[in-house]
Amino acid sequence: AGLDAGESFNILVYNEAVDAFSGRPVIKNDANLAAAHRYLEGVLPRGGTNIHDALFEALSQPPTKDRLPIVLFLTDGRPTISITDEKSIRDMALATNRYHKRIFTFGVGFDVNSPLLEHLAYATRGAATFVLPGEDIERKVEQVFRRLVGPVLAEPQLTFLDGDGHPAVGRTRELIPGRLPDLFEGDQLVLLGQPERVLQRHRVE
Numbered sequence: 001a002g003l004d005a006g007e008s009f010n011i012l013v014y015n016e017a018v019d020a021f022s023g024r025p026v027i028k029n030d031a032n033l034a035a036a037h038r039y040l041e042g043v044l045p046r047g048g049t050n051i052h053d054a055l056f057e058a059l060s061q062p063p064t065k066d067r068l069p070i071v072l073f074l075t076d077g078r079p080t081i082s083i084t085d086e087k088s089i090r091d092m093a094l095a096t097n098r099y100h101k102r103i104f105t106f107g108v109g110f111d112v113n114s115p116l117l118e119h120l121a122y123a124t125r126g127a128a129t130f131v132l133p134g135e136d137i138e139r140k141v142e143q144v145f146r147r148l149v150g151p152v153l154a155e156p157q158l159t160f161l162d163g164d165g166h167p168a169v170g171r172t173r174e175l176i177p178g179r180l181p182d183l184f185e186g187d188q189l190v191l192l193g194q195p196e197r198v199l200q201r202h203r204v205e
Contacts, residue, residue, distance in 0.1 A: 003028045008064040011036060014054035015046040016081050024061050050081035052089050055103075055120075059096045068151055068182075069101040072141070073120070076108040086116050093120055102126040102182065104144055109133055125155070125182050153183040158191070171196055 003009055008025035009032075012018055021039045026032045055073065063069035083089060093103070104126040105117035114130065121128040129144060131137045158180060162168040175193040183189060 007067065009036070010061065011039060012054055012058055013043050014050045016048040016050060018050060018053045018057050020057065025064055027064075048081040049075060049077040049079055051075060051079040051116075052083040052092060053081075055089065055093050056096055059093060059099070059101055059103075063099050063101065068154060069099050070126075070148065071101050071103045072106065072144070073103055073117075074106040074108065074137075074141075075112060075117070077111050078113050079116075086113060089116060090119055090123070094123060097124060100124075104148075105129070106131060106137070106141065106144075108137055125179075147184055147186075149185040151182045151184045152187075156180045156183060 005028065008027050010025045011021035013020075021036055055071075058071045058073065078084075079086075079089065083092070097103075101124060103120045103124040105121045105128045107114060107117045107128070108131045110133070112130070114128075117130075118128045120126070127144070129140055131140050160168045160171045162171075172193045172195055175191065177191070180189070180191075
């Protein structure tokens with residue numbers, strides 16, 4: 001319901017295996033929304049958490065042209081099926097993500113691998129959200145959807161110039177954040193850093 005007209009979506013359900021609503025993203029319209037609701041109504045809870053294969057499938061599907069590809073990844077447990085090693089999952093996600101999809105992770109409950117979810121989000125310019133027991137998960141997802149208006153700037157880069165307008169390489173150091181995030185409507189970016197001291201050489205005669 002949080003998608004605009006013309007945007008596309010897909011649904012992946014994972015437990016021991018990974019099941020997809022569609023082989024590729026579909027455009028939001030009344031027919032596809034009705035089909036998605038029927039698909040979700042038929043989903044039954046089963047054991048197992050196959051995070052590795054679910055991420056591989058989500059990142060491998062070609063996105064809709066001229067749209068910023070986003071993955072909303074929800075999990076309430078640690079990886080227990082297929083490859084479960086945290087480093088292997090991270091490496092696979094980065095190697096598979098040739099479409100530069102942003103991964104927005106949601107960890108539900110206490111039994112989640114927080115470092116893994118945070119790393120996946122940071123490495124792909126997404127964000128990690130954690131939902132504690134008793135919190136409304138739908139509200140947390142809605143808050144992320146409301147933020148994803150735009151983006152106004154995707155993969156922005158900052159260049160420092162000298163007084164003549166030429167790139168001033170090395171003029172700053174220890175920039176935080178080290179890589180600028182995507183900027184969506186209403187976002188505010190605070191960039192911290194230190195200027196390098198400019199040393200002047202004086203010739204002694």
